Amino acid sequence: MSIKYIASSKLPTPFGIFTMHGFEEESTGKEHVALSMGDIDSGEPVLARAHSECLTGDALFSMRCDCGYQLEEALSSIAKNGRGVLLYLRQEGRGIGLLNKIKAYNLQDQGADTVEANERLGFGADMRQYDMCQPMLEHLGVKAIRLMTNNPRKVKALSEAGVDVVERVSIEVGRNPHNDGYLNTKAAKLGHYLKTTAKVDISHQDDDA
Ligand SMILES: Nc1nc2c(ncn2[C@@H]2O[C@H](COP(=O)(O)OP(=O)(O)OP(=O)(O)O)[C@@H](O)[C@H]2O)c(=O)[nH]1
Numbered sequence: 001m002s003i004k005y006i007a008s009s010k011l012p013t014p015f016g017i018f019t020m021h022g023f024e025e026e027s028t029g030k031e032h033v034a035l036s037m038g039d040i041d042s043g044e045p046v047l048a049r050a051h052s053e054c055l056t057g058d059a060l061f062s063m064r065c066d067c068g069y070q071l072e073e074a075l076s077s078i079a080k081n082g083r084g085v086l087l088y089l090r091q092e093g094r095g096i097g098l099l100n101k102i103k104a105y106n107l108q109d110q111g112a113d114t115v116e117a118n119e120r121l122g123f124g125a126d127m128r129q130y131d132m133c134q135p136m137l138e139h140l141g142v143k144a145i146r147l148m149t150n151n152p153r154k155v156k157a158l159s160e161a162g163v164d165v166v167e168r169v170s171i172e173v174g175r176n177p178h179n180d181g182y183l184n185t186k187a188a189k190l191g192h193y194l195k196t197t198a199k200v201d202i203s204h205q206d207d208d209a
């Protein structure tokens with residue numbers, strides 16, 4: 001994929017001062033951002049996250065998913081570590097876009113799980129691509145990463161795209177009653193490395209009492 005580097009600036013956050021780098025996909029015009037901190041071009045593996053956009057979780061405090069919590073955890077871990085990079089990838093709703101994600105949420109409100117909802121709308125469960133990551137990391141001088149993710153497909157896709165992922169670092173945060181089922185579905189159907197919460201069906205417990 002052809003990616004054009006556009007500009008960099010400071011980005012002060014509650015976690016520390018990052019440098020923000022803006023990139024543009026030449027074929028689609030999609031804009032992606034990298035936030036970096038510390039020395040990331042020394043060749044030493046860099047703590048990294050490739051975070052796909054989730055407007056609802058990242059900006060609107062949604063508790064339906066774990067995205068906002070993971071974004072915060074990733075930035076906080078990078079700051080504590082003193083060096084690292086977060087790629088903020090503009091592929092909302094696992095690549096189906098915001099408005100389709102709202103349609104998918106509507107189906108989930110009626111009982112579908114996150115995978116079934118995508119499929120009912122005619123999409124695959126996960127439509128994302130990670131081809132932009134390698135050129136973004138190369139521009140930043142990053143040679144190898146320790147990737148914060150629970151998603152085995154992400155590790156595989158990044159490796160296949162030419163990124164040297166030397167380690168997977170677990171990032172399991174933010175489980176709550178609103179995203180419990182969503183996280184269990186991610187583990188069961190998408191293969192995420194997440195502890196699942198056991199569901200005990202108590203609906204018939206008193207039937208013979
Ligand atoms: N279609 C759809 N997309 C969702 C739903 N919930 C969250 N998303 C999107 O899923 C993506 C989550 O991306 P990541 O944070 O990279 O998470 P991940 O691939 O599950 O893997 P991790 O690295 O373990 O977090 C974002 O693009 C969200 O907008 C949903 O119910 N339906």
Ligand SMILES: [Zn+2]
Pocket residue numbers: 054056057058065066067068
């Ligand atoms: Zn989300």
